[in-house]
Each structure stands twice: as structure tokens, then as C-alpha cells.
Amino acid sequence: xxxxxxxQLIAVIIAAACALPGVFLVLRRMAMLSDAISxxxxxxxxLGYFLTRDLASPLLFIGAAATGVLTVALVxxxxxxxxxxxxAAIGLVFPALFSIAVILISRYAGNVHLxxxxxxxxxxxxxxxxxxxxxxxxxxxxxxxxxxxxxxxALLLAFFYKELKLATxxxxxxxxxxxxxxxxxxxxxxxxxxxxVAAFDAVGSILxxxxxxxxxxxxxxLTNHLPRLIGLSVLIGAGSALAGYAMASTLNVSIAGSMAxxxxxxxxxxxxxxxxxxxxxxxxxRQQQRWSFAEQMLVLHLLNHEGTPEARDECTPSHLSAHxxxxxxxxxxxxxxxxxxxxxxxxxxxxxxxxGRSLAQxxxxx
Amino acid sequence: xxxxxxxxxxxxxLIIALFTDYTLRTVALGVAVLGAVSGALGSxxxxxxxxxxxxxxxxxxxxGIVLAFMLTGQRNPLIxxxxxxxxxxxxALLLLGITRTTRIKEDSGLALILAVFFGLGLxxxxxxxxSPDAAQAGLKTFLFGQAAAMVASDVWLMAGIGAGVLLIxxxxxxxxxxxxxxxxxxxxxxxxxxxxxxxxxxxxxVAIVLGLQTVGVVLMSAMLxxxxxxxxxxxxxxxxxxxxxxxxxxxxxxxxxxxSATARGLSTGPxxxxxxxxxxxxxxxxxxxxxxxxxxxRGNRQFQAPEA
Numbered sequence: 231x232x233x234x235x236x237x238q239l240i241a242v243i244i245a246a247a248c249a250l251p252g253v254f255l256v257l258r259r260m261a262m263l264s265d266a267i268s269x270x271x272x273x274x275x276x277l278g279y280f281l282t283r284d285l286a287s288p289l290l291f292i293g294a295a296a297t298g299v300l301t302v303a304l305v306x307x308x309x310x311x312x313x314x315x316x317x318a319a320i321g322l323v324f325p326a327l328f329s330i331a332v333i334l335i336s337r338y339a340g341n342v343h344l345x346x347x348x349x350x351x352x353x354x355x356x357x358x359x360x361x362x363x364x365x366x367x368x369x370x371x372x373x374x375x376x377x378x379x380x381x382x383x384a385l386l387l388a389f390f391y392k393e394l395k396l397a398t399x400x401x402x403x404x405x406x407x408x409x410x411x412x413x414x415x416x417x418x419x420x421x422x423x424x425x426x427v428a429a430f431d432a433v434g435s436i437l438x439x440x441x442x443x444x445x446x447x448x449x450x451x452l453t454n455h456l457p458r459l460i461g462l463s464v465l466i467g468a469g470s471a472l473a474g475y476a477m478a479s480t481l482n483v484s485i486a487g488s489m490a491x492x493x494x495x496x497x498x499x500x501x502x503x504x505x506x507x508x509x510x511x512x513x514x515x516r517q518q519q520r521w522s523f524a525e526q527m528l529v530l531h532l533l534n535h536e537g538t539p540e541a542r543d544e545c546t547p548s549h550l551s552a553h554x555x556x557x558x559x560x561x562x563x564x565x566x567x568x569x570x571x572x573x574x575x576x577x578x579x580x581x582x583x584x585x586g587r588s589l590a591q592x593x594x595x596x
Numbered sequence: 597x598x599x600x601x602x603x604x605x606x607x608x609x610l611i612i613a614l615f616t617d618y619t620l621r622t623v624a625l626g627v628a629v630l631g632a633v634s635g636a637l638g639s640x641x642x643x644x645x646x647x648x649x650x651x652x653x654x655x656x657x658x659x660g661i662v663l664a665f666m667l668t669g670q671r672n673p674l675i676x677x678x679x680x681x682x683x684x685x686x687x688a689l690l691l692l693g694i695t696r697t698t699r700i701k702e703d704s705g706l707a708l709i710l711a712v713f714f715g716l717g718l719x720x721x722x723x724x725x726x727s728p729d730a731a732q733a734g735l736k737t738f739l740f741g742q743a744a745a746m747v748a749s750d751v752w753l754m755a756g757i758g759a760g761v762l763l764i765x766x767x768x769x770x771x772x773x774x775x776x777x778x779x780x781x782x783x784x785x786x787x788x789x790x791x792x793x794x795x796x797x798x799x800x801x802v803a804i805v806l807g808l809q810t811v812g813v814v815l816m817s818a819m820l821x822x823x824x825x826x827x828x829x830x831x832x833x834x835x836x837x838x839x840x841x842x843x844x845x846x847x848x849x850x851x852x853x854x855x856s857a858t859a860r861g862l863s864t865g866p867x868x869x870x871x872x873x874x875x876x877x878x879x880x881x882x883x884x885x886x887x888x889x890x891x892x893x894r895g896n897r898q899f900q901a902p903e904a
Contacts, residue, residue, distance in 0.1 A: 256700075259704070260703065261704040261706070262651075262703045265648075265706075265707055265710060311880060313886055314642075314828070318647040318821050318825050321648050321650070321817050321818065322821055325815050326873040328815070328866075329866035329869040329873075332866040336862070338861070436655070436718075437715065440712060443704055443707040444708050444712060450699065450704075483718075483722040484722040486718060487716065487719040487721075490711050491715045491716045493711075494711075494713075501694065509697060
């Protein structure tokens with residue numbers, strides 16, 4: 231495999247691995263915990279390094295994942311006192327842990343290849359140079375780790391799908407039925423931590439946040455169906471990874487940055503053009519409601535005065551503007567639409583058709 | 597010389613250095629201003645449950661900084677600050693738009709804006725670095741903060757902008773108080789809630805942008821949240837809370853800067869954050885009426901009350 235292909239494969243696998251727990255972070259309104267965890271894993275790596283003095287040790291991985299869970303536990307501890315809100319608790323805990331990590335690095339590990347920049351920013355282009363031999367195959371380490379985490383996440387999701395779904399949408403019922411919501415919460419947070427550690431090595435912690443939150447948020451604008459939401463998130467994440475790589479190699483810019491930008495672009499497209507929830511669809515719907523409301527007003531007005539002596543005055547297009555306070559052009563447009571829809575017979579004196587009369591009666595019944 | 601008197605001597609030296617050492621004095625003044633401004637504004641962010649806004653917006657400022665640098669080709673702090681502020685402001689408006697018009701919640705919106713803007717900033721940064729005269733080191737330190745490099749003109753700039761921000765806070769004090777505690781009531785009184793929210797968020801962004809240079813992107817959120825969260829424990833009055841938060845922020849800044857100036861490998865930003873975190877821990881534990889310890893004691897007393 232060429233290094234370029236390997237980089238793309240790593241990106242796709244990591245994007246998919248991030249999207250799976252990301253869906254539940256978004257649904258459970260815990261997206262910012264991914265931010266906290268992806269920063270504090272640095273502390274775990276530093277502490278693991280001090281214990282082992284080896285940057286390749288698996289203990290670093292475990293230590294980092296454990297710090298992620300510790301972060302969540304500390305956030306719960308602080309917000310559990312009831313003295314600060316949960317968002318403030320997150321904002322208190324992770325900068326403190328991150329600061330400790332930065333100080334430990336600059337004070338005791340200055341001469342080691344362990345710098346804050348590479349943790350936060352990541353460099354996917356270098357991933358193919360760090361290789362492991364697995365079952366006789368010569369693979370990039372990030373690929374092996376990423377694939378392992380993806381499989382793990384998929385298996386856990388498959389096994390605990392029902393529990394996760396229930397605890398996410400109705401925590402109270404889940405607790406009443408005897409599923410332990412706290413267990414599910416910490417299980418999910420462990421998965422998020424492990425995924426963040428596996429991913430940030432290759433792509434940097436900021437892209438981890440982008441890959442965990444942006445594809446599920448995008449998919450959330452497109453569907454109501456949980457399995458579809460998960461599938462779409464994986465697809466959008468993987469697609470953004472590939473498109474981001476293409477953008478990075480064309481413009482010769484940061485790969486992780488390009489991928490994050492593309493996930494944002496995907497969200498923007500969904501935000502504007504999603505079939506039901508996009509801004510455009512919302513605007514179209516509002517416009518349609520405006521017209522249909524105006525037509526209902528018109529037929530009600532006509533029904534009101536139908537067959538009465540003042541009908542001659544009331545039921546002319548020019549009077550509509552005075553009585554319904556519509557601008558002339560708007561009144562004309564409404565009459566034209568109502569005529570097209572067959573509610574009103576055109577003429578100097580507006581009259582209801584049968585269809586228009588039944589619409590007016592329906593509307594007045596409501 | 598015994599250990600204790602040696603310790604004392606170091607302390608005295610530090611205090612003298614604070615008044616005589618030019619660099620330390622400049623840095624301490626700068627972070628004191630920053631701590632006071634972000635503490636005061638952070639009180640509103642914490643009360644309005646926007647504690648993580650600082651984190652997201654400080655990341656979102658990156659593309660603005662890089663773009664300002666690319667367009668003007670200068671590293672004038674004021675120009676970079678304006679770029680940072682514009683990008684963060686755009687991020688905040690987008691966040692507001694997303695949460696108002698879709699079912700995406702605040703937390704996802706924040707994470708989204710944070711990561712995507714930062715990613716865009718990385719892309720721009722890698723573009724900027726290719727131009728030969730670009731000083732990438734300068735931009736990176738801007739990202740992670742470099743308090744030690746502060747000069748007097750930076751402090752003056754910070755003090756000026758900070759004073760302006762606090763002045764606006766004072767002018768709209770009553771309105772900000774109202775929209776922070778009861779926005780519905782404020783709206784029923786005809787107070788323009790949304791415009792005031794945007795103004796308040798803009799002021800918070802100015803504070804964030806001021807702090808970027810000193811404590812860096814990642815740690816700026818602590819400067820907004822921690823002093824306010826600590827101050828909240830000591831009082832129920834908004835005015836006192838804002839004053840206390842400003843005091844805590846400034847104190848943590850000065851103490852942190854002084855400690856980091858004396859020891860090798862203690863970067864200023866993280867040291868300040870640890871100082872302010874220590875204030876938070878003490879406040880959460882020992883604050884009268886609210887603190888954990890106080891509640892324990894009161895719980896015991898209530899438990900014993902029937903016997904007495």
C-alpha cells in the first residue's frame with residue numbers, strides 16, 4: 231500500500247470509530263465532554279511516560295484512557311456538589327488537568343518527543359512511518375490501533391444497543407427497569423476516552439472533537455431514526471475524511487485541519503439544505519404557511535359576506551386591502567393563487583366556488 | 597541558615613522583585629488586568645450557563661488571527677486581536693443561529709464551532725507558513741500564550757480595552773443582571789433581550805481575545821469560569837460576586853506569574869490556571885453557607901438538633 235492510501239485508510243477508519251460513540255454524545259448532550267477528554271488524555275500520557283520511560287508502551291494508552299474517565303468522574307464530583315453547574319464543572323476540571331500536564335512536560339520531559347503542539351494538532355502525514363508487525367502484516371501503527379478500536383466500538387454498540395438507546399432517550403425509564411444509567415454513562419465515557427486516545431495520536435485532539443461531534447450533528451438534521459443516524463454519521467465522517475484528504479493534498483495544507491473544515495462544511499450544507507430541518511426548507515414551509523393562511527383568510531372573508539347586502543362592497547379585490555390590511559400587491563397575489571387553486575371565481579365581484587366554501591367552512595370549524 | 601528563614605528570604609525576594617523587576621512587573625500587571633476583566637465578565641458567563649463559551653470561542657478565534665496576519669502581513673497585536681475577535685464573534689453568532697433554528701443543542705453547537713473553526717485556522721496557518729516571511733513561531737505562541745513576552749505597550753492596550761469593557765458592563769449593569777436571572781421577565785418589560793445577549797457575549801469575546809496572548813487558547817476558558825465559580829460560593833449578591841471574581845482572577849494572575857517567573861519550566865499560563873483552580877477548590881470546600889465542609893457541619897448539627 232502506498233503511504234497516501236494508508237493515510238486515507240487510517241482517516242476513514244478513525245472517522246468511523248469516532249462517529250459511533252459521537253452519536254450518543256450528541257444525543258445525550260455531552261458533546262463538550264469530548265473536548266475535555268481529548269485535552270486531558272495528555273496528562274495520562276505524561277504520567278504513563280514517567281512510569282515507563284517509553285513512548286511506545288501500551289501503558290501510555292491505558293493511562294490516557296483512564297485519565298479520560300477520571301476527567302468525567304471529576305466533572306461529576308464537582309457538579310455533584312450542586313455548587314456549580316455541569317458546564318462550569320467541565321470548564322473547571324479540564325483546564326486544570328491540562329495545565330498539570332503542560333507543566334509536567336515542560337519541567338521534566340523537555341527533551342523527549344512529547345510536545346503539546348503535536349498532541350493538539352496531530353500530523354496524519356507521519357502516521358505511515360510508525361509501523362508495527364501484526365500477524366505477519368506490516369501495518370502503520372495508527373491503522374492497527376484505529377481498526378482495533380473501530381471493531382471494539384462496533385461490537386460494544388451491537389451488544390449494548392438496546393441499553394444505550396433506552397438510557398439515552400428515557401433515562402428515568404432505564405433506571406426504573408434496572409439498567410444502571412451510571413454504568414452505561416461510564417461505559418460510554420470509557421469508549422469515548424479509548425477512541426480519543428487512539429485517534430488523537432494520528433489526527434490530533436481537535437480533529438477528534440470534529441469527528442465525534444460534527445458528523446452526528448449533521449446526520450441529526452437529516453433523520454429521526456437511530457440506526458439511520460448511526461449509519462449516516464459513519465458515512466458522513468468517512469466521506470469528510472476522504473474529501474478532507476483530497477483538499478489537503480490539492481492545496482498542500484494541514485490534513486487534520488482540512489478534514490475538520492470539511493466536516494463543518496458538511497454540517498453547513500445540511501444546516502442550509504436538509505430536506506425538513508434545513509433553513510431553506512424552514513423558509514419554504516413558512517412561506518407556504520403564509521400563503522395558505524392568507525387564502526384561508528380570503529375565503530373566510532368571502533364566506534362571511536356571501537349573500538349579504540354589503541357583499542357588493544366587501545367582495546371586491548380593492549376592498550381586501552382595506553379590510554384585511556393587506557398591501558394591494560399582496561391582495562392581488564392571494565386572489566390569483568386562490569383562483570388558481572379553484573377556491574374563488576375571478577371577476578370584479580369575487581365569489582366562492584364550492585371548493586372554496588368547503589375550505590372556509592373547514593377553516594372556521596377549527 | 598535554617599530552612600524556614602531561607603524560605604522567608606525567598607518570599608521577600610519575590611515580593612521585592614514584583615515591584616522592581618521590570619519584566620515581572622509588566623507581566624504581573626498584564627495578567628492582573630486580564631484576570632480582573634475575565635473574572636468580572638466570566639461571572640455572567642457562568643450565571644448564564646455559558647461557561648464553555650470561552651473555550652469554544654477562544655479556539656474559534658484562530659482563523660481570524662491567521663487571516664488578519666495573512667491580509668496585513670504584520671504581527672501588530674491590535675490587528676491580530678481584531679481578527680481574533682471577529683472570528684470568535686462570527687462563531688458565537690453561528691452558534692446562536694444553529695441552536696435557535698435547529699434541534700442541535702448548545703453543547704454540540706459549541707463543540708462543532710470549536711473544532712471546525714480551529715480546523716479552518718490550521719488550514720490557513722499551513723497556508724500562511726509557506727509564505728517566506730511568515731513567523732510561524734509567533735503565531736504558535738499566540739495560540740498557546742506567551743505571557744513572559746508581554747511588554748508595557750501590550751499592558752496599556754489590555755488595560756485600555758479592559759477598562760472600556762468594564763465601563764460598558766457598568767452602563768448596562770441593570771439590564772445584564774435582568775437578562776441573566778430572568779430573561780422572560782426582562783422580555784415582558786420590553787427589554788431587548790436578544791440584542792443585550794449579543795452585546796454581553798461580545799464583551800465576553802473581547803475578554804477572551806485579550807487573554808489569548810497571555811494564557812493561550814486552551815487555558816483561557818479557565819480564566820473565565822474559575823474566578824466566577826469560586827466567587828459564586830462566597831456570596832448571593834451579583835455585585836459582590838463580580839467584584840470577588842475580578843479580585844480572584846487578578847490575584848491568581850499575579851501569584852501565578854510570580855511563581856512561574858522564579859521556577860524553571862513553569863509556563864505562565866498553566867501556572868495561573870493552577871492558582872485559580874486552587875482558589876476554586878478552597879471556595880468549594882470552605883465557603884460559608886455553601887461550601888462542602890459547611891454543609892457537612894450543618895448536616896451534623898441538624899442531626900443532633902433534637903437532643904439539644
